[in-house]
Amino acid sequence: MSEDQKDTVVEYDHYGDDTSNVELKEGKPQKRIEDMLLNMGPQHPSTHGVLRIVLDLEGETIVKATPHLGYLHRGVEKLAENSTYNQIIPLTDRLDYVCSMTNNYAFVRTVEKLLQVEVPERAEYIRTIVAEMQRLAGHLFWLGTQALDIGAMTVFFYTFREREVLLDLFEILCGARLTMSYYRVGGVDRELSSEVIDALYKFIETFPEHVDEYNTLLETNRIWVGRTKDIAVISGEDAINFGLSGPTLRGSGVNYDIRKTEPYGVYDKVEWEVPLGKNGDTYDRYWIRVEEMRQSARIIKQCLDQLPEGPIAADLPMITYPPRDRVETDMESLIHHFMIATQGFDVPEGEVYSAIEAPKGELGFYILSQGGNKPYRLKIRPPSFIHMGAFDYMARGYMIADIVTIFGTYDIVMGECDR
């Protein structure tokens, strides 16, 4: 608040019982306006983890919002410098724990780029299918919690019903529901079984109807529209300058989706579209995520139809683990497994940056290798952290009740933000 605003004395005709800050000046009752500092978090049910924000308020209007990060900082980058490449895969699970598959994917792709490994076609298809399943699970989680934060509780139960189906499939696929560690350098860990394929077909068939179901609850809901339209508006130009990515950037009408601009996996072999917003407000970003769910379902359907036969991991004994059943019955395979698990594999010298389109935005890994089985430097580019950089800019001028909507609209996960 500027100095002259601070000293503004407003005429006040009616005042209640509280006369503590009412001064009598020239015989007339007057009231002084003071700015207020409000602390929000780090323990707050709608901050999606441990985010603390200090708000400068003028009445109920936000003048400045200062995020204080780091409550979930575990030093993943430092740990990664002292771990072999296979040991880092479970660490990446703990970044964005809502979408751990995409973190695995971003990391193994970067290592593969350094090793120049060719991934078998079936593995690429499986990776794409699983990444899109994860996008569905992530967006469903976002939609449910965002609606819950705003006050529409019903949607939460519907979206979590579908998310549960996907998590059950992940459990069949890799044995875990949250921290999955399914991707491996050179391929994936386990075969996509016919049980999963059948269940996935069945899920995809009914999924668009479920999306319609969520939309009937929200699309024209007066409260939802009132609380998301024209909230946290950012222009395309500003969004690019702030480094926003993913649905947050596309909500402002900027066509930047890494799956289209730098295709990886099999995204260039299937037909799908990138939904773009117009107004750059929270409602547009909601609409984009809902459309992306429909597109993800389309991608999964086409990938399942095209799924070729073949190996699920590259034939590189120095890098990939031997098949699990052989490890349990064959001495040489057990030794082989032990060697890779304990010593890891050597990666040539060099540096690469590779990014994928995670549900939240551009998730990039920069690895600098000086040879050996551990990276010399590993840097994660987390979308949530960079989105928080624009938070102050996007929150100014809105009401205090909108603050939950504004950080909800980034789809923020603190595990990824603080690393």
Next chain:
Amino acid sequence: MNDIALKIKELCPDAFLASKIEFGELTVTLKREGLLSACRTLHDDSSLDFDFISDICSVDFPNESPRFEMVYQLYSIGQNHRIRVKARVPEEDCNIDSVVDVWQGANFMEREVYDMMGIRFNNHPDLRRILMTEDYEEGFPLRKDFPVEGFGWRDQFDFSEQ
């Protein structure tokens, strides 16, 4: 990709030091002093058009001089090309110009670099620690001479003997 390197050499001859293409990625090394003006050129020039900042990070090479290396990952949404810009920072004069004026998104990224590696940014609007607490006094965690288990009260444990 070589065209981009040549173009940068032509536009910023004072700052340009070297360029290389590795794994299909272009890396341009610049002088520390000319970094800010070169970044402005990279952002403003219509054929380069690097309007999107992907990431800023730093690398510590304790046995080399200058010790630190700043790494900027840039991307152009219009032209769909990427570049990596590097500049070396010496330990004794540990600062570099901030690029927040060019890309606002650099604000938090530079704060993280300062927090983790201790490189100061000139003309940064709000240079404070971001992930560690503001009164953290044990040093800069991502420097190579910082032990994984940290300093301070953790010293009482002997991590070498399992």
